[in-house]
Amino acid sequence: MDEHTDQTRKPRADAVRNRERVLEAAKAVFNAGGPEASLEAVAKRAGVGIGTLYRHFPTREDLFEAVYRREVEQLSEFAEQLKNAKDPVDALRRWLCSGVEFVATKKGMVAALALAVQSGSELHAFSFERLTKAIGSLLDRAAAAGAMRADVSPEDLLRAFFGMCYMHDQPGWQSSVLRMLDVFVDGLRVQPVVKAKVRAAAKPAKPAAKRKR
Amino acid sequence: MDEHTDQTRKPRADAVRNRERVLEAAKAVFNAGGPEASLEAVAKRAGVGIGTLYRHFPTREDLFEAVYRREVEQLSEFAEQLKNAKDPVDALRRWLCSGVEFVATKKGMVAALALAVQSGSELHAFSFERLTKAIGSLLDRAAAAGAMRADVSPEDLLRAFFGMCYMHDQPGWQSSVLRMLDVFVDGLRVQPVVKAKVRAAAKPAKPAAKRKR
DNA sequence: TTGTTAAGCGGAGGCTCCCTCCGTATCTTC
DNA sequence: GAAGATACGGAGGGAGCCTCCGCTTAACAA
Incomplete structure (x- = not known):
């Protein structure tokens, strides 16, 4: 000043x-x-x-970050707004859908996501943090409401989301991703009793689901 | 002549x-x-x-395909073996896990997957077909048994799988992917009554069943 | 205004990688 | 062997990446 x-x-x-x-x-x-x-x-x-x-x-990454900073912020703010939605699970679903929308609109958005997801470096912490927090808040709310399993970290989800969007240049990718996300979110719901039992038996070897958040 | x-x-x-x-x-x-x-x-x-x-x-892709043909075949055969498993959903889960194993072992395997997923061209039909069939048979069996929703195509699943594996060079990716796949498979299960109703209009097979929820 | 000076500019150039093309070498067959 | 078919190697042109450095120009002080 x-x-x-x-x-x-x-x-x-x-x-x-x-x-x-x-x-x-x-x-x-x-x-x-x-x-x-x-x-x-x-x-x-x-x-x-x-x-x-x-x-x-x-670096190319610096450029990406500068270009897509605004988009990341928007996405992040949208998560904020969704905090007030009634159904927390649906809120998450909607957030993910809007993420898909972003990728569809701005082809380069994937770059920003890739950045956020892939580089753990300090330099690009911005996008990563924003998005992680955005997802985290949605996850937490849903988990707190008892509507969603709590062993999935925001990072996990972000990565899965990015991964699915990665095929963004094939015909029909968008609806495919939406369908997959739908399945995914269903999987995140807390399972009813009967199934919980089945599942317990069904997966023997899963490395300790470490929960951080 | x-x-x-x-x-x-x-x-x-x-x-x-x-x-x-x-x-x-x-x-x-x-x-x-x-x-x-x-x-x-x-x-x-x-x-x-x-x-x-x-x-x-x-082309580079030709080389990938030749190099990883064997791996793809193995993966495909493993799906064949899993046909005899009792629980079809668990069979799918196990197949996916072994896929992760492959990616972990052979770094270049992602290339093969990328190929299979990304190029719709005739040239590289081999991997795509093998893997699609492998997944398809698992999906079909599960769907036939009424244990799994039927509106997800093998292609969808393959893409989702590949997408998740795409981040295979970050620390801890493996357990993260396994966790995500677990969630995903859960989401694939046929949902209990209440939700089944919602999803009643689900379409059978491959083409982008543009479900709206 | 004018002079000083550091910040900023541009693009040549050195590097790596891609892929094609074609003269030469080598293998198969007769 | 000799003839042809087939395969070989690597030069070469193109595209991108990134660095480096001599020149330009904006900011500031006098």
Whole structure:
């Protein structure tokens, strides 16, 4: 805030402008061509040199994160809203569906998810944390209400979700994923007595379901 | 038409030898470095020119398929054996678990799965068909026994499975996937009365039963 | 205004990998 | 053997990645 005490210069106008341009170009290019798109194409579209792109976003991941930060936030906020839904299980289901919607709309969104899911690094903690918390709150509420098993972590769910969306470039993927998520959420429900018994016998070797959260 | 005397010459010895060498090298390289590994590295390891590699396996996918054909077959046969299991739902569960095992053992196996799942092309029909049939038989049996919902296609399941395995390079992925599969299979079970009603309109087989709930 | 200076710029260049093409070498057959 | 068919290797052109560094330009001070 106070710029006289600390010796920081005002950031250069061209730098700010270029950063914005790159972001915009990246958004367009990634949404169209997916996360594998050429960074040189992004630079060209932005009308800057490749060096400039790399200075602003040293890695492809940095760029992804910057581009999809808003989307992640939206998704996260939507989870917040769903906290007030009556049926907590259905809330989760709806959140997942809207996630699918995101992926469908913005092809590059998968990149953001991949990032959130795959890299445990500090750098990209943002997306991961936001989404984990979003899911976590939904899961917790459902579990607290006794409507859902409690041995599944938000991370697990996030990964499963991402995994299913990963096939987002095949025909019919969307309805397939929705169907699978439906099944999945059903599986998450707390099972009625009879089945609980059956299941207990049915799965002998499952490594300790460690619950963290 | 004319001279059918001996249409097929004996294949050249060096060609056969080289093909084998490439396969072996590819197996090693893919298992170690994953499906993205450089094909030139494979050629070098095999001690052949890059051209030779490409002649035998025109695409990366062809190579994957050749390398993991055996694994796919094993997986497929295991499904056959499971047909005799008492509990059909548990059979499915066990099959999926063994799939996870495969992925864990052979890093490149994901490539084979990706292939089977992603490319609808005729060329790579082999893995896809084998696995689809394998899953299909398990699903059918369970559905016939009335133990499992019938609106999930083998393709769906295969994709979901692959998706979950896709994160196979993170710490703890294996137990996470096992947990998720467990949930998933639970979701596949035919639900008790109350829910069964909701789902009464479920469609039988493969095509995207666009169920809306 | 003008000068100083650091921040920022661009893109050449070195690298890896992809895949094709074709002159040469080798194997099979007669 | 000789003739042909078949296979071999790797050069080469293309595309991307990323780094590096000389030049440009905006911010600030005088």
